[in-house]
Amino acid sequence: MRRAGNRKGVCNMKILTLKEWVAIESDSSSSALFGKVMQMVNVTAEKIRSLGGDVELADIGSQQMPDGEIVQLPPVILAELPKDSNKPTLCIYGHVDVQPAKKEDGWLTEPYVLTEINGNLYGRGATDNKGPVLAWLHAVEAYQALKQDLPVNIKFIIEGLEEIGSYGLDALTKQRNDTFFADVDYIVISDNIWISNKPGLTYGTRGDCYFYVKVSGGKQALHSGAHGGSLFEPMADLIALLDSLVDAKGQILVPGIYDDVAPLTEEERKLYENIQFDLEEYKNNIGVTRLIYDKKEDVLMHYWRYPSLSIHGIQGAYADPGSKTVIPNKVIGKFSMRQVPNMDPVVVEKQVTEYLHEIFAKRNSSNTLKILMPIAAKPWVANVNDPQYVAARRAIKTVFGVEPDMIREGSTIPIAWNFQDVTKKSVMMLPICGADDGEHSEKEKISRSNYIEGTKLFAAFFYELAQLR
Amino acid sequence: MRRAGNRKGVCNMKILTLKEWVAIESDSSSSALFGKVMQMVNVTAEKIRSLGGDVELADIGSQQMPDGEIVQLPPVILAELPKDSNKPTLCIYGHVDVQPAKKEDGWLTEPYVLTEINGNLYGRGATDNKGPVLAWLHAVEAYQALKQDLPVNIKFIIEGLEEIGSYGLDALTKQRNDTFFADVDYIVISDNIWISNKPGLTYGTRGDCYFYVKVSGGKQALHSGAHGGSLFEPMADLIALLDSLVDAKGQILVPGIYDDVAPLTEEERKLYENIQFDLEEYKNNIGVTRLIYDKKEDVLMHYWRYPSLSIHGIQGAYADPGSKTVIPNKVIGKFSMRQVPNMDPVVVEKQVTEYLHEIFAKRNSSNTLKILMPIAAKPWVANVNDPQYVAARRAIKTVFGVEPDMIREGSTIPIAWNFQDVTKKSVMMLPICGADDGEHSEKEKISRSNYIEGTKLFAAFFYELAQLR
Structure with a gap:
């Protein structure tokens, strides 16, 4: 006692x-x-x-x-x-x-x-x-x-x-x-x-490469009624660029991006087998009905050992409640890609930048595109x-x-x-x-x-x- | 005097x-x-x-x-x-x-x-x-x-x-x-x-149909490092939906949307011929180097007598300066379509809603989609x-x-x-x-x-x- x-x-x-x-x-x-x-x-x-x-x-x-x-x-x-x-x-x-x-x-x-x-x-x-x-x-x-x-x-x-x-x-x-x-x-x-x-x-x-995709058009934001129809709108360009990054199943569409991902060894695969992780409980906690993968191992591997890409938002567009009829003239899309061994942020930056510029060029838009990578964590x-x-x-x-x-x-x-x-x-x-x-x-x-x-x-x-x- | x-x-x-x-x-x-x-x-x-x-x-x-x-x-x-x-x-x-x-x-x-x-x-x-x-x-x-x-x-x-x-x-x-x-x-x-x-x-x-495209996922916004890779992210769905609306040349991709546009008569076409409108001056005023159309008549017709679609922004995503690594859970895309005779907002709402739901269904996402049209001006x-x-x-x-x-x-x-x-x-x-x-x-x-x-x-x-x- x-x-x-x-x-x-x-x-x-x-x-x-x-x-x-x-x-x-x-x-x-x-x-x-x-x-x-x-x-x-x-x-x-x-x-x-x-x-x-x-x-x-x-x-x-x-x-x-x-x-x-x-x-x-x-x-x-x-x-x-x-x-x-x-x-x-x-x-x-x-x-x-x-x-x-x-x-x-x-x-x-x-x-x-x-x-x-x-x-x-x-x-x-x-x-x-x-x-x-x-x-x-x-x-x-x-x-x-x-x-x-x-x-x-x-x-x-x-x-x-x-x-x-x-x-x-x-x-x-x-x-x-x-x-x-x-x-x-x-x-x-x-x-x-x-x-x-x-x-x-x-x-x-995982590491992190954070990107800013800046599309710039005219001198000022314009009224979409008066000016919609004959302009190359920066938002349309930006949305197309962001949409080219990742498919519905979370696969990153940037060519070459998976080339440097370390292959899964048998030893590593085994580490996933016995992990205590209840998929149902997890889904319930975050409030989603379904994940992209059904198996615990696949879910965890895509959180931990494969890269992922998330689109966070757009700066410079209309983000408030309500209905504004504006054509924003300078918009910055923000997305980040989680890095895994043996990816190199320098290579990733080059792959992403070249890919987006290629897609942008095909649009033949009058706007200008600038891509920045303000965060590069390995x-x-x-x-x-x-x-x-x-x-x-x-x-x-x-x-x-x-x-x-x-x-x-x-x-x-x-x-x-x-x-x-x-x-x-x-x-x-x-x-x-x-x-x-x-x-x-x-x-x-x-x-x-x-x-x-x-x-x-x-x-x-x-x-x-x-x-x- | x-x-x-x-x-x-x-x-x-x-x-x-x-x-x-x-x-x-x-x-x-x-x-x-x-x-x-x-x-x-x-x-x-x-x-x-x-x-x-x-x-x-x-x-x-x-x-x-x-x-x-x-x-x-x-x-x-x-x-x-x-x-x-x-x-x-x-x-x-x-x-x-x-x-x-x-x-x-x-x-x-x-x-x-x-x-x-x-x-x-x-x-x-x-x-x-x-x-x-x-x-x-x-x-x-x-x-x-x-x-x-x-x-x-x-x-x-x-x-x-x-x-x-x-x-x-x-x-x-x-x-x-x-x-x-x-x-x-x-x-x-x-x-x-x-x-x-x-x-x-x-x-x-022109009239105006303003749309809210709401994509909802889990209970709360999540950290994109911890949760990026196995989730159906609402932003990816929304970006794909918005990207399906209009092409690089401003053409609206919603099937049937041009069906009710009044045909251009010879009398109407002539009204455009003598209009005093200096394209170079206009471009200079708004600060763009190039428009989608080269001819004054085409530019004006696409402002006045053809429908146009502008994407205004996204509510609920990250819109501030800086770099936030968030997976937003509820995002609302805002776009509007300018209406011209003889388009009917009721028909337009149906066309847009069906089309977006069709595209969304193909993604097989776990998120939910809701489309609202808060403004319908003829x-x-x-x-x-x-x-x-x-x-x-x-x-x-x-x-x-x-x-x-x-x-x-x-x-x-x-x-x-x-x-x-x-x-x-x-x-x-x-x-x-x-x-x-x-x-x-x-x-x-x-x-x-x-x-x-x-x-x-x-x-x-x-x-x-x-x-x-």
Whole structure:
């Protein structure tokens, strides 16, 4: 009884700390709130120092914000716990900034007051990413509380600008590649979710090529009654261009686009077989009656290991409610293509640009076409047989009693690719958060169980990683 | 010299009256400004009374505004001058409300201060439609000043809500069809412009069928990284539907759509031959290098007597600057088709709806499609040999020394069709405003010359109309 009471007490302490962290509104979406982000960085730094860590608040300079203002950025935490050169070194990445949240957005609880309902801890940042960052720190704390040596050397890189694009992080990684990262063996990121209530281990993310298709006509928008009929209308050209990109079944029509997609190996195919993913539940959650593919494996592969193309919208056309009879003169179609290994954004840009110009030329329009690719993020894939992955699978088996699902992310998490590209170290994503955690939504939460078992998982992972040395 | 001086004095008085009218900010765009519209209606009524007119301010009830508020509408002026049953009766339509105007929109002059620059009178409402309304009243005044009997009986129907859609006018026309309109022989509208600096006489307008194409998918918008690849994306469906409507040369692809277009007669074709319309100047004005057609006649026919289809935009998709990776779940494409005689909006709706549903069915998408036609305005065309047109041509020849261009409007002016449909009377549009008058723009003006010669034209038109009796 006494021990159980103690364990519960420890758990409640951990939840209390998360409550304190969630209470700091470290919303990085506006530089006006950078003071709160800074406060959160300082609280995190202090916590690491309390574990005996040596903390540097690395200056990442200033940045021009979308509103034009140039502001000093909150620093990045570079920290390390006392080192033993016989042990492997693990570098843990996390972020302590959050998405915006206001009660009136539709929150049922106060977004910055961690509130437990039916075993779930609701609050902005609970799952993304304050909960997981604290779980790492608590895992370290657990060893210290038990007066056990940590089996691995630990470094931290923790930022406050992830939600707005990790300004300065890539440059800092490059700058510290020969110093801070020199003795790092493994980099681990815990900033994503499982795809069900079963633990998952993430070995890939898709990249992203985002395109702007600009069609320009006359000097000004014109009345479609007075001028419709003899003009080459920019919208008609743009719609035809966008319609040439993808067919009804989601197949991308740009010639050559599938040439560089890595062939599916038998080993990879097998990873999909046992994944816990209920198609009916998924369809029900997002509210669609049917998907393009009927089989779980096909659905997941088209989210994770094949490219996809989505048309997002049109800037410069009439988008308001009501009926305006306008011929817009400058319209910008926006679409993006998720990249997979071994696609190269440089090649993709060329293929897309040439294809669209060819289609446009056939229309013999008087308008002009310009194609831009403002975002080019590469896909990332890890070797699932890397020691870090083996250690994580063993730790998951120990704590949760199951083999993890080997999963990927369909979306782009540039830090994984960036870390791997710059440091050439092994990079792994080790999520502890559930599929229903609602990151970025008005229902963001982490379950009490995931938060506590996740802490245990991280502690077990330290142990297993050391065993493989 | 003395007479010239007097004439100039009379002209300056007329301009002074226009200055007083322009000074009243009778902007009907917001019900908050209806007081000013009401003031303008009263000033107009008073002016008609000063000419000996009997004025009724006809109640047109209340209306729910776009903001939800229910407001009492400014009344419509129904007036008539003393009647002689031996003379034909002309009913003159006009409106005294204006589009919004603020100096900061880009006006070089104060919008509500009529300002003369190089023979042009700049100000909101100068051409649309206060100048022409005053020109009609001044034409009556001229006869009275010369102590001559008016050759025709004159009625006025003048409203204050034209710029927001002539609320209540159609209902009022129907209600008064057997009373106010019973003895009317001709209805004349002077609320449009020439297509060059040469006088024009307008005998047709296109109608308008406005369509909403709604494609709905899941319960919420989704992240295109996480969910792109296995979903039937509503935007892909919508883009394909919109792309099926019109080809690169502006030809409408909806089967059967051209079946009811009135064949071009030799008589009609000839009307296009002598129209003063400089293609190079037109292209230069709107800033395009090339039109779909090279010949003036073809260009004008495709603006005036053939249907056209314009895609206006998409509601519900991402339309802001920047790069959002979203799969919108509910998107509404907006397009409109200009109607020409003898197309019927009921038939057009059926053709468009069936065609789009057929194309959608072939895609075998999981999304749902709904097509709405919130606007169905019929085209209008008059008989150019009607006595009213003959009289107007003679009056134009007398005042301007030229045969007018027989023109149409590509856009929709529902009042012309509504008047003709309800009253079965002869309807004519007799513009006195120049092609460069910039109605609705920040350069709205009427030239001193058009304002004065227009008044003369109207006076001459009274005379010629009586001669044809």
